[in-house]
Amino acid sequence: MKPVIDAVRVHVRTLLAVAALTVMAASSPTAVTAAPAQPTSKRADGSTAVARARVAADVLMGSYDPGKAWFPSSWWNSAVALQTIGDYMQRTGDRRYIGPLDNTFEKDKGVFPAGVLSGDPLLGNFTSRAIDDSEWWGLTWLQAYDLTGDPKYLDMAVTIANYVDGYWDTSTCGGGVWWDGERTYKNAVTNGLWIRLTAELHNRIPGDTVWLARSRTAWTWFQGSGMVNADGLVNDGLTNACTNNGQTVWSYNQGLAIGAGLELWRATRDPQILTTVRRLADAAIGPNALVTEGILTERCDATDQTCDDNGKQFKGIFMRYWTDLADTTHDARYAAFASQQAESIWSNDRDAAGRLGTRWSGATSDDHPNVFDWRTQASALSALTGVIPIPTPSASLAATLSPAQPVVMPAASGTTTLPIDLGVSATGFFPLTTLVSVDTPAGWSASPSGTLMRLQPHGNATPVEASRALRITVPGSTPDGHHRMTANVMAAGLHFTTQADVLIAHAIDFDTGTVDENPWLFDAGGSQSNGVQNRFADGGAHFTYRFPLPADTTSAQVILTIDAEFLVQVSVDNEHWTTVLREDRPITDGSNKADRIIDLTPYLTTSADGSKPVYLRVSDSFPDDGWGGRVYHVKANITE
Structure with missing residues (x-):
């Protein structure tokens, strides 16, 4: 044969060569380049855009935990990730992930103590003392309602909005929703979310006047609050004296202000609102704003900094509402900016596994490497989804x-x-x-x-x-x-x-939580990594490394730098496990951090491909208290 x-x-090669020449002749934005794509008035090829987004969405949903019905470790981030998946499904017609949306709705709408799904106690119906977290969930269920038409999602959004309305307060700063249940701070994110949420409710409830009035009032208050500075950029919030606090202009606050105005404009058709929205948008991509060499860049994206788990998702929120802006105005400049972000992500910020990083330019450094996790995946997916044309390409x-x-x-x-x-x-x-x-x-x-x-x-x-x-x-x-x-x-x-x-590789020697770990990480198993040089598995989570030792290996040891409440097991087939290390004390302060040696020699068995693979799994010896095994470094000594 x-x-x-x-x-x-x-x-095949002949046909691909012809196709490549055709693509080059047409200057198609689907061609991969080594540098970020330059602005263009044309969006990426629609079929390719759908395919890219599908690959990215599948990678994201690989991190979804169907048992807890969320994405590990972050409550509000999970809401945004699910909303992003909803955007993807709505844009592409792909409906494979309706089930996880409903799974989350049914499993997580109850009351939960602090530490189960959120650091805060959850009060039921996706509400908590974190008022902005509650609003994120309200928008997620409105997205689910748009996808399915099931009134239970709309009813939940109304329930959440009624809860949030209890924190609108005119006695301080003349209005605005408090950020927290303790009523300590009025900020941009909570109020941008409130305007969008109330306007979306109005636009989905026939005959409504109540939610529209609340949205109008909130928009007027927000515009006069002082949070929008003289450059048209949205600072984080207000001081106790009700003045602009001058804190960081985060992209998500700017994006939410744009999105809030767009939804209210749809409700009112007030041209002044749309003028304000355009001013906010133009300010975002203007000089000294949120863009570096054409690419949306958070302040914490600098190569001498690392974005925390919140900041990893900010740019995606901006792009969600930027997509709304481009769709609503049909302004070629806004579409070109969206296309530029998507092209840079795909060309510069993607690894071979289809994971998308936090820095859309692809920039990295040894001390502050580009980070890839489910939050960064959800964020970048928003940009990839935003360049899919409407109507959806037929193939x-x-x-x-x-x-x-x-x-x-x-x-x-x-x-x-x-x-x-x-x-x-x-x-x-x-x-x-x-x-x-x-x-x-x-x-x-x-x-x-x-x-x-x-x-x-x-x-x-x-x-x-x-x-x-x-x-x-x-x-x-x-x-x-x-x-x-x-x-x-x-x-x-x-x-x-x-x-x-x-x-x-002829050697095994890597820090966990880094790109060097990725090839060895066979199964992340719901584990987490808070930055560089750690990976941990709390509760029912675990993580498994696969070491395909050379066929002529006669003995091997692996050295783990590990602490907390670890359970370490070894297997030759990823099915039958032998416990080799276990911490029997409930240690939560890292005081047992040490290098521990595991002899792999008894597990050296030749496989069908000629190698001698050994699987090493780390989990939690006290799964009820949240301090599972944490590994910092992995090294092996191999004798051939």
């Missing part, structure tokens, strides 16, 4: 390689066979014969290197999927480092490229 396969490969084609960041630890001689699955997904209404071409580094080979895959899409609501097993042969002489392989898929004028970043 080899001549047939080679013929297919040549045919799309996407592909992934799994694992996308595999590790090969070659033996001293011979070759290693690396199994990788190519996944292809498509939407549309006609059968697709997809041409696949696989390119590997020099000296490597892929089997098959060219093939055909047939898909039968049936609309946009449920993308169809197909997979093909690939076997990559890696020479033992390959130098250590990262090596990239590429799969191109093409069908009926659609084209998508996906990559795998293969790490060749």
Whole structure:
């Protein structure tokens, strides 16, 4: 069959070359460039935009915990992430994630003590002392109502808004909603959310006058509050003396002010409101504002800083409402800005696993590396979703390689066979014969290197999927480092490229919570990483490393720098586990931090691919108190 396969490969490459020339001739924004895309009056190719967003959405939902029905560790961030998934579904027609939305609604609408889902006690119906958190959930359920038409979501949004209305107070600063239940601060985020929430309620409740009146009043108060400074930028909030506190202009506050005005304009058609919105938008992308070399940039995105878990999602909120602005005004400048963000994210801020980072320019530094997690994924997904045209393109084609960041630890001689699955997904209404071409580094080979895959899409609501097993042969002489392989898929004028970043390593030595950890992290298992050099697993969470030790390994030890309430287990098949370390004391202060040695020699068993894989899993020995095993550094000693 080899001549047939080679013929297919040549045919595929020829077609891809023709397609590439066509794309270049048309100056298509789907072409990947090494630098951020320049402003353009044209949005990215619609089918490609859908495919990119689908890949990013699937990565995001890989972090969703169906048991707790949220994204680990953050309550308000989970609301925004689910709202982002709702935006994606509404924009693309993909309806695969309606279930998780409803799962969250049903499981998390009750009363919860502090520390279960939020640092604050949850009072029921998605309310808490954090008034802005409550508003985020109100907007999330309005998005779910728009998607499904189920009145239970609208009713919940009304319940939340009635709760928030109790914190509107004219006795301090003449109006505004308090940020917290203790009534200590009036700020931009809480009041921008309030205007948007009340206006959305009015626009969805026939005959309403109450919510419209509240939205009008809040908008008028906000514009006169002083939070919008002389440059048209929104500072964080007000002082106790009811003046602008001069604190950071965060992108989400600017975006919420834009979004609030747009929804109220839809309710009133007052041209003055739209004029104000444009002024806020133009100020955001003006000199000395929120943009660096054309890319939306948070102050904490500087390479000598790191955004906290809140700041990681701010830019996505801005882009949610910027998309609304571009859709509403049809202003080419606003569309061009959105396109520029999406292109920079895809070209510069994406790793081989499809994860999207916090710095959309892709900038990084040793002390403050670009961070990739579910919050940054949700944020960037908003930008990718925003460039999908309306109406939704009738067809799309996407592909992934799994694992996308595999590790090969070659033996001293011979070759290693690396199994990788190519996944292809498509939407549309006609059968697709997809041409696949696989390119590997020099000296490597892929089997098959060219093939055909047939898909039968049936609309946009449920993308169809197909997979093909690939076997990559890696020479033992390959130098250590990262090596990239590429799969191109093409069908009926659609084209998508996906990559795998293969790490060749003869040693194991990495800090957790960094990009160096990613290839070894086989299963994140709901674990978390608060910045650089730590990963921890609280409660029912865990994380698993896979070490594909060389075939000629005779003994091995792994050294973990670890603390807190750890449970460490080892397996040869990721199914049957042996406990090798356990902290039997309830330690929550890190006082037991130490290097601990685990002998892996008893677990060295040769697998089908010739390596001797060992799985190491860290979890929580006291799952009820939230201080699970925390690892800082992993190193191995290997004897061949």
